[in-house]
Amino acid sequence: MVTDPNNSAAALTVRGLSVFFGERAAVKNVSIDITAKAVTAIIGPSGCGKSTFLRAINRMHELNPDARMEGEIKLFGDDIYSRTVESVTVRRRIGMVFQKSNPFPTMSIFENVTVGLRLNGVRDRKILAERTEQSLRMAALWDEVKDRMNAPAISLSGGQQQRLCIARALAVQPEVLLMDEPASALDPLATAKIEDLIVSLKKDYTIVIVTHNMQQAARASDFTAFFYLGELVEFGPTTKIFTSPAQKRTEDYVTGRFG
Amino acid sequence: MSEAAKNQKTPGLQPPGWQFGDRAFKWLTLVMALAVFALIALIGYELFRGSHLALQKFGWRFLVSSDWDPVNDVYGALPFIFGTVVSSAIALLIAVPISIATAVYLTELAPLWLRQPLTMFIELLAAVPSVILGLWGIFVMVPFLRDHFFPLLQKYLGFLPLFKGPIYGVSMMAGGIIVAIMIIPIITSVSREILRSVPGLQREAAYALGATRWEVTRIAVLSYAKKGLFGAVILGLGRALGETMAVTMVIGNTPQIVKSLFAPGYTLASVIANEFNEATGSLYPSALFEIGLVLLGVTVLVNIFAQMLLKTFAGPSVKPQH
Amino acid sequence: MTAPNHSWRNFKNAFMQTLACVCAILVVAPLLLVFYHLIKEGFTSINWAFFTELPKPVGEVGGGMGNAIVGTFVLLAQAAVIGVPVGVLGGVFLSEYGGTKLNWWIRFAADILNGVPSITWGIVVYALLVVPMHGFSALAGGVVLGMMMIPLVMRTTEEVLQLVPGGYREAALALGIAKWKTIVQIVIRTALKGIVTGVLLALARVAGETAPLLFTALGNEHWTHKLTEPISAMPLQIFAYAISPYDDWHRQAWAGALVLLLLVLSINIGVRFLTRDRFQQKA
Numbered sequence: 059m060v061t062d063p064n065n066s067a068a069a070l071t072v073r074g075l076s077v078f079f080g081e082r083a084a085v086k087n088v089s090i091d092i093t094a095k096a097v098t099a100i101i102g103p104s105g106c107g108k109s110t111f112l113r114a115i116n117r118m119h120e121l122n123p124d125a126r127m128e129g130e131i132k133l134f135g136d137d138i139y140s141r142t143v144e145s146v147t148v149r150r151r152i153g154m155v156f157q158k159s160n161p162f163p164t165m166s167i168f169e170n171v172t173v174g175l176r177l178n179g180v181r182d183r184k185i186l187a188e189r190t191e192q193s194l195r196m197a198a199l200w201d202e203v204k205d206r207m208n209a210p211a212i213s214l215s216g217g218q219q220q221r222l223c224i225a226r227a228l229a230v231q232p233e234v235l236l237m238d239e240p241a242s243a244l245d246p247l248a249t250a251k252i253e254d255l256i257v258s259l260k261k262d263y264t265i266v267i268v269t270h271n272m273q274q275a276a277r278a279s280d281f282t283a284f285f286y287l288g289e290l291v292e293f294g295p296t297t298k299i300f301t302s303p304a305q306k307r308t309e310d311y312v313t314g315r316f317g
Numbered sequence: 318m319s320e321a322a323k324n325q326k327t328p329g330l331q332p333p334g335w336q337f338g339d340r341a342f343k344w345l346t347l348v349m350a351l352a353v354f355a356l357i358a359l360i361g362y363e364l365f366r367g368s369h370l371a372l373q374k375f376g377w378r379f380l381v382s383s384d385w386d387p388v389n390d391v392y393g394a395l396p397f398i399f400g401t402v403v404s405s406a407i408a409l410l411i412a413v414p415i416s417i418a419t420a421v422y423l424t425e426l427a428p429l430w431l432r433q434p435l436t437m438f439i440e441l442l443a444a445v446p447s448v449i450l451g452l453w454g455i456f457v458m459v460p461f462l463r464d465h466f467f468p469l470l471q472k473y474l475g476f477l478p479l480f481k482g483p484i485y486g487v488s489m490m491a492g493g494i495i496v497a498i499m500i501i502p503i504i505t506s507v508s509r510e511i512l513r514s515v516p517g518l519q520r521e522a523a524y525a526l527g528a529t530r531w532e533v534t535r536i537a538v539l540s541y542a543k544k545g546l547f548g549a550v551i552l553g554l555g556r557a558l559g560e561t562m563a564v565t566m567v568i569g570n571t572p573q574i575v576k577s578l579f580a581p582g583y584t585l586a587s588v589i590a591n592e593f594n595e596a597t598g599s600l601y602p603s604a605l606f607e608i609g610l611v612l613l614g615v616t617v618l619v620n621i622f623a624q625m626l627l628k629t630f631a632g633p634s635v636k637p638q639h
Numbered sequence: 640m641t642a643p644n645h646s647w648r649n650f651k652n653a654f655m656q657t658l659a660c661v662c663a664i665l666v667v668a669p670l671l672l673v674f675y676h677l678i679k680e681g682f683t684s685i686n687w688a689f690f691t692e693l694p695k696p697v698g699e700v701g702g703g704m705g706n707a708i709v710g711t712f713v714l715l716a717q718a719a720v721i722g723v724p725v726g727v728l729g730g731v732f733l734s735e736y737g738g739t740k741l742n743w744w745i746r747f748a749a750d751i752l753n754g755v756p757s758i759t760w761g762i763v764v765y766a767l768l769v770v771p772m773h774g775f776s777a778l779a780g781g782v783v784l785g786m787m788m789i790p791l792v793m794r795t796t797e798e799v800l801q802l803v804p805g806g807y808r809e810a811a812l813a814l815g816i817a818k819w820k821t822i823v824q825i826v827i828r829t830a831l832k833g834i835v836t837g838v839l840l841a842l843a844r845v846a847g848e849t850a851p852l853l854f855t856a857l858g859n860e861h862w863t864h865k866l867t868e869p870i871s872a873m874p875l876q877i878f879a880y881a882i883s884p885y886d887d888w889h890r891q892a893w894a895g896a897l898v899l900l901l902l903v904l905s906i907n908i909g910v911r912f913l914t915r916d917r918f919q920q921k922a
Binding site: 118121145148164226 | 804809810814824
């Protein structure tokens with residue numbers, strides 16, 4: 059009912075996903091297909107479970123000892139929760155950018171971008187340099203930092219740091235990129251840059267972005283999912299969700315009647 | 318880029334699924350952390366093993382007998398318990414008011430530019446090794462006490478049995494004073510942290526009622542922080558009980574129980590320090606081990622008590638370790 | 640707000656404030672006095688001979704504390720070998736792993752150990768090492784100091800690691816980096832300054848300890864060539880000289896105390912400058 063009718067290229071297929079913290083269910087029985095090489099936005103009021111849902115996709119909820127999940131998530135057909143698959147594997151294929159930018163403070167810009175590769179065994183400098191330039195270009199940061207790759211990462215501005223984190227995530231060449239309110243801590247100018255970046259990335263990556271900023275969802279995404287109190291209320295092409303939503307609750311939210 | 322789904326195109330990229338590293342590291346750090354239990358077990362074991370003979374021979378009498386006679390192999394710990402208790406009591410009597418007043422000064426009254434440097438200075442005081450303070454004690458403090466301070470005390474307060482008797486300089490009182498100097502920094506530091514954690518709202522409420530600065534301190538700060546301050550004091554006591562070198566150097570090292578504070582005394586820690594290496598036979602060292610056991614027991618209990626007080630007051634922000 | 644009360648309250652206020660200030664001075668005075676006397680009595684005795692020569696036999700004037708100074712460093716090196724790996728890795732466990740119940744007990748045990756009197760440590764290691772080895776040794780001295788360092792370093796390491804924001808761990812894990820690598824390469828690396836500070840402070844603390852060495856390292860009038868021999872150390876030598884009846888030895892005790900105090904204080908002050916940087920950077 060809430061799966062993408064275009065089932066053609068689903069990067070992620072989620073079936074019956076529920077996430078519990080102790081007794082409380084933060085996400086209830088969600089099924090959704092995330093289209094490959096497109097941007098899917100997750101919107102909803104605070105506490106509706108959208109971040110929890112996002113973090114279940116790359117198994118980050120496992121960092122919380124009380125967390126428990128039920129259901130199934132497949133990445134291009136591979137069950138990411140199967141017993142033989144480790145969370146480390148999943149996270150190499152599914153990257154994440156966080157709300158608060160967190161470049162590693164003891165490392166330079168170059169070291170930050172390459173950390174995912176280096177700590178997983180890649181030593182060849184040529185490859186590291188190539189991959190760094192590639193990722194920084196994709197993150198629209200290359201021109202600004204190419205002359206100071208050895209400068210400390212924390213010497214960058216807030217917006218630049220966030221783009222650095224995006225480059226860092228891209229450097230390991232994930233298939234899917236998850237973004238948890240990536241621009242919420244940034245000023246409007248920096249936010250605009252991030253949104254342009256997202257749109258340009260989608261030709262190569264599948265992107266799922268959680269945002270509480272509806273205009274952002276409307277501008278930058280192809281598909282939108284509306285969550286409320288842990289449930290997926292409605293999912294479809296962004297234009298449809300914002301202009302003619304099928305559910306009343308969706309309509310109330312996008313027109314600002316609550317949330 | 319997404320065709321690289323199953324095969325990473327990056328040469329050198331380690332295949333994930335290498336769990337060995339995670340498990341090995343976790344076990345390594347766990348074993349290291351468990352070392353604390355091993356150390357406690359070791360201490361308990363060696364002390365009990367070492368004092369076994371004396372425990373068997375003397376039993377409880379050890380704690381109440383004042384016969385310390387190595388020549389005849391008769392041992393009783395009472396003089397040392399007395400010495401430790403009295404010197405610690407003197408130390409607390411001197412140190413507590415001074416420390417708390419200083420902590421109040423640091424947090425409430427001192428000019429702002431002075432607070433950080435003064436705090437740092439007091440923390441440095443805590444780092445002075447005991448033997449150095451003892452050295453100063455023998456050659457500077459004790460002669461001063463003997464030649465000036467004690468005669469003065471005896472002149473005005475000599476009607477009290479505490480201040481009667483011959484003055485040698487080395488004495489229970491000297492021991493108490495030097496321990497006070499050693500524990501003042503830690504009581505001050507911990508008290509300062511506790512006073513700092515008193516919420517500003519309390520002070521503001523008192524000021525709003527028109528109280529003077531001292532009254533604000535007394536009403537809003539000190540009584541609120543009572544429990545924590547008590548914990549700081551007990552922590553200081555724990556430190557005082559275990560103090561060895563400085564005390565040994567100024568207390569006179571004579572096992573006796575007398576009323577005069579000017580008379581030499583002996584503490585649990587001092588007797589071990591002085592006599593352990595000379596202890597011949599098997600009962601003598603064993604008696605000293607038993608003294609070590611008594612000292613450990615008392616110190617550990619006092620420290621646990623102190624920590625309970627500090628934890629229930631201030632939560633994890635106060636660090637009771639030094 | 641009755642008028643008669645006012646002046647009494649004001650008087651009490653002024654009196655108490657003055658009293659508090661006086662107490663602060665009383666607290667500071669001993670260190671200043673100690674320093675004054677150390678310099679006055681000991682400074683002139685500090686010369687090249689002091690640092691390099693052995694003590695002369697009783698009655699002869701001169702000689703130095705060379706072996707004691709070297710001895711202190713030998714003992715500290717051993718203590719570090721024991722105390723640093725166990726303490727730091729143990730602190731890592733407390734901060735990054737483990738169930739809360741076990742961790743509570745480990746912390747509790749560490750806090751108890753931090754309260755054990757140093758002389759008790761001395762007799763325990765005496766029974767553990769000196770008796771079976773049939774003799775006092777530098778090794779026993781190093782071991783006892785190392786054991787004393789373990790709970791100190793463990794707690795400071797844990798505290799420092801806890802200060803590292805969780806966001807860094809999450810970011811690293813989200814990149815598919817293994818947990819142990821995250822801890823070592825990211826978390827520990829971020830907290831490194833703080834960990835080093837904790838280790839240095841612990842070393843400064845055990846450098847000044849005398850009591851445990853009385854029954855382990857014992858002291859030595861000559862150079863020590865093997866770890867299985869007794870070894871001299873500054874606190875031991877200061878103590879032995881101080882309680883002796885010889886004036887020349889007293890003079891040297893003052894000098895040794897001055898050197899030891901300078902060593903301990905410079906480490907303490909030095910680390911405060913190390914950590915000061917951190918505050919400026921975070922701004």
